[in-house]
Amino acid sequence: MNQVIVVRAAGGPEVLEFGQVPTAEPGPSQVRVRQTAIGVNFSDTLRRAGVLPAPMPFVPGTEGVGVVVAVGAEVTDIAPGDRVAYRSASGTYAQECLVQADHAIAVPDDIDDRQVAAILSKGLSAWCLLFKARPIAAGDTLLYHGATGGVGHIACRWARSLGARVIGTVGSAGKMAVARANGCDEVIDYSEEDFVARVLELTAGQGVDVVYDGVGRKTFLQSLDCLRPLGSMVSFGFSSGPTPPVDASLLMAKGSLFLTGLSSSHYLMTREALLAGADALFDAFRSGRITAAIDRSYPLKDAAAAHRAIAAREVMGSVVLIP
Template sequence: MKAIRVHHHGEPDVLTYEDVDIDQPGPGEVRVRNRAVGLNFVDIYFRTGEYAPPAFPFTPGNEGAGEIVAVGEWVSDFAPGDRVAYVETLGAYAEERIVPAHFVVHLPDAIDFETGAAMMLKGLTAQYLLRRTFRVEAGHTILVHAAAGGVGLILTQWAKHLGATVIGTAGSPEKADLARANGCDHIIDYSREDFAARVKEITNGEGCHVVYDGVGKATFPASLDCLRPFGTFVSFGTASGSIPPFDIMLLMQKGSLFATWQLLFHHLAKREDVVAMSDELFSVVLSGAVKIPVHTRMPLAEVAEAHRRLEARQTTGATVLLP
């Protein structure tokens, strides 16, 4: 079968399309024929070495959707032919792959494979950010950076469904229009505006209850100035680079703030949470409250170009790779 392999860290050209062998699933594992594979910023972190892979060569990719072709011992929840999606397991850039059953869920018939592949990592990230890290309720005012990105578009729709007032930032008029169409009550073009000053204007000086920041270095520490006293800063990505070390006293000086960085993998440590979080995600998608925007489809063999576009922040919504 074909898969993408990385033999050393580097630029997108290190992503090579190769023939590889695949084993039968072991105890607690399933073998999945991928029908679609999701593209995420975390894939870039593994390619460049910001995140360490278990060994070289390795196959990137952390989410996908397809059909079960074989199950290992002790697997009772799945059978060959089942439609499934999975998340948080390295190795998705392939025609077929072995997945721990812990991270696999049944994909509802009403959700196609492309949508399933595009929604697991980004959608479950939105779930834990909105429902577990800071529980957004009606009446809250929130700020979502990169609101036209893959996670951002899900966050804004879901938060609006929960009754929040949603402020989003975007880097171009086109992205601003997209974010506005997906739940943002107010949109700030941070390429032309001081986003912290605009948030103060929009909120009449009160600030937001929570800021969701997947951008990183370029938006910190100004994001703290967008919060009301005792507000929560939630960092979950470094698209512009890592936030530099800072004195924790800054949180006191900015209004006795909370700040956190949480990892999806930790939220998925228990099988019952994998299922419950996925069920909640599927529920809001099936109800129509949240639409998963798949804006680009590319052959798996062209993944290097997909990485270039994602790194250049030229993408909106989700990109899926088709084996």
């Protein structure tokens, strides 16, 4: 039997039920993995709550790392005993899970499983932000909302290593020191300060080259006023709620701005892109340009506690479940 977390109806963290289901065999193009660490993402909480669609009942989770224990008949390049990680899987809040073989990524021997679970999905999102959606160049000034989150911890450090000036925002004074440690040159507490005025002050009225916004409704429209003419904004999340609609004429009036919405899955649709991103991520980690900030870890059975911590915005970094 396989130990899992099951959601039978949308709701709060209390709907995350710990139980057992029969162990499934891999399909022709799948591998079965005995997991050693599972990454927890904000999107997991949205599916649990019914904000993002999910079939009921379902096992949450989209990423993890572990050891292959069985492979499908058509899988030729992965064998039992291989250590792999994956994102865009399904049902990873489990002791064992099935993964499409072309989603599996070989894990370097010198990175431990909890570190991989902490950085893989969030780090690939950061790679898509900084190298694909709006590539960062040395000398750029950027504004990053949510600088203490799992993606922010990686993206801010990585951007600074590329020669960018990083201005980060946080939602409380207690997070400012963490944001500075994450690589931010300046930090703004937007719960106490007008972040638009402060950004313009910090940039001598010029504005920033790019805004990366994973907060959504609370910061979205004001962020457009932080951009220089011809500046770019990448919206990639909505932790404070959905973003409002934007008329193209507003972008014209504010400086012929560029606006894009990012879902990392669109940048990682091919195996070649997935492996390129993973290689860049692991290289940045091994070189010390980024780190794995594991804020806390929980046994699999305590997944509800992990979701409560995320909902309360207590987390500064990554959360990992241990089967």
